[in-house]
Amino acid sequence: xxxxxxxxxxxxxxxxxxxxxxxxxxxxxxxxxxxxxxxxxxxxxxxxxxxxxxxxxxxxxxxxxxxxxxxxxxxxxxxxxxxxxxxxxxxxxxxxxxxxxxxxxxxxxxxxxxxxxxxxxxxxxxxxxxxxxxxxxxxxxxxxxxxxxxxxxxxxxxxxxxxxxxxxxxxxxxxxxxxxxxxxxxxxxxxxxxxxxxxxxxxxxxxxxxxxxxxxxxxxxxxxxxxxxxxxxxxxxxxxxxxxxx
Ligand code: 4FV
Numbered sequence: 487x488x489x490x491x492x493x494x495x496x497x498x499x500x501x502x503x504x505x506x507x508x509x510x511x512x513x514x515x516x517x518x519x520x521x522x523x524x525x526x527x528x529x530x531x532x533x534x535x536x537x538x539x540x541x542x543x544x545x546x547x548x549x550x551x552x553x554x555x556x557x558x559x560x561x562x563x564x565x566x567x568x569x570x571x572x573x574x575x576x577x578x579x580x581x582x583x584x585x586x587x588x589x590x591x592x593x594x595x596x597x598x599x600x601x602x603x604x605x606x607x608x609x610x611x612x613x614x615x616x617x618x619x620x621x622x623x624x625x626x627x628x629x630x631x632x633x634x635x636x637x638x639x640x641x642x643x644x645x646x647x648x649x650x651x652x653x654x655x656x657x658x659x660x661x662x663x664x665x666x667x668x669x670x671x672x673x674x675x676x677x678x679x680x681x682x683x684x685x686x687x688x689x690x691x692x693x694x695x696x697x698x699x700x701x702x703x704x705x706x707x708x709x710x711x712x713x714x715x716x717x718x719x720x721x722x723x724x725x726x727x728x729x730x731x732x
Pocket of ligand 1 (some may be wrong): 577602607608620621623626628629
């Protein structure tokens with residue numbers, strides 16, 4: 487997968503993307519990332535990429551010309567951009583919420599272009615240049631850069647081979663609309679809190695049932711609305727009845 491990021495603050499991407507799994511995945515050629523400075527597509531001597539809003543009001547708005555120029559350059563540079571398998575995404579609070587389902591969908595693409603707004607946002611006409619708008623949550627950030635990093639992290643994890651044990655992906659929260667079960671590691675006891683016996687039993691069938699019960703309990707307590715859309719098995723429903731009885 488190729489990922490293009492369009493931003494006025496390219497240096498922000500130095501840190502997060504060059505650590506741990508993402509760094510290894512790039513080194514193994516499982517995905518490539520190129521960060522482009524939108525200001526390099528301004529043609530006035532002051533390299534103006536934003537301006538005051540028509541109609542007045544506070545703050546600055548990102549101008550459409552540099553954004554249109556960089557998008558058309560990428561479209562011309564990357565033939566994939568013109569075919570299926572390439573998506574131009576605007577990170578903004580008015581976008582559709584980013585969910586695991588959406589992440590899994592985007593992970594199938596060959597090429598993603600992530601446009602990061604900043605200041606008060608982008609000129610409204612930019613929305614015609616993008617395929618989709620994505621929001622990482624109902625709060626306002628200083629820019630779309632961190633949302634773009636969130637999306638990159640979530641999507642790249644889904645690329646086959648990035649996370650070694652596929653199993654660990656399948657046990658992720660939200661993988662099947664349930665929250666994750668609790669995990670423990672050494673020591674067996676810490677300030678009188680012992681690791682649940684079943685996890686030390688070596689009985690994998692019992693451990694699997696215990697973990698399923700915990701995931702259902704965790705979801706019921708913290709995110710009951712997820713249960714409504716989770717694909718629960720008959721076994722799950724029996725376990726849920728037990729949980730609700732107690
Ligand atoms: C945001 C979000 C977000 C809004 C104004 C950037 C900021 C500034 N992006 N999910 N929440 N963007 O707050 O994606 O331009």
